Amino acid sequence: MANSIYNINKGINTAIEFRGLKAQYIWYLGGVILILMILFAILYLIGINQYLCIIIAGVLGFISTNKIYSMSKKYGVYGLSKVMAKKLMPDVIKTKNRSPFMKQQNHKSIK
Secondary structure, eight states: OOOOOOOOOTTTTOOOEETTEETHHHHHHHHHHHHHHHHHHHHHHHTOOHHHHHHHHHHHHHHHHHHHHHHHHHHTTTHHHHHHHHHHSOSOOOOSOSGGGSOOOOSOOOO
16 A cells, blocks of 8 residues: 555634734725725715825725724634623613522422
């Protein structure tokens, strides 16, 4: 039998990463680029100077790219969804009676 060499993929079950962007932040950056291209086209069709359109799109692109990279670095793969879920959690649960917390006395014990 011939010896076979199998490569082991050690990146299974890990989040994708592209130039420092992790997981969903790649999609966010793609969305920002698409929005900036549409904004540039709208500004150009309105009749604004071409160089001013480039400057506006470039500045907004630089700001949003830096924000997305900082969010990727700060929150990581799952951190942003955890922060968003935590905002939806109530701070206090109020109830008028204690019946949900009372022990039920109606069952018979097995002997």
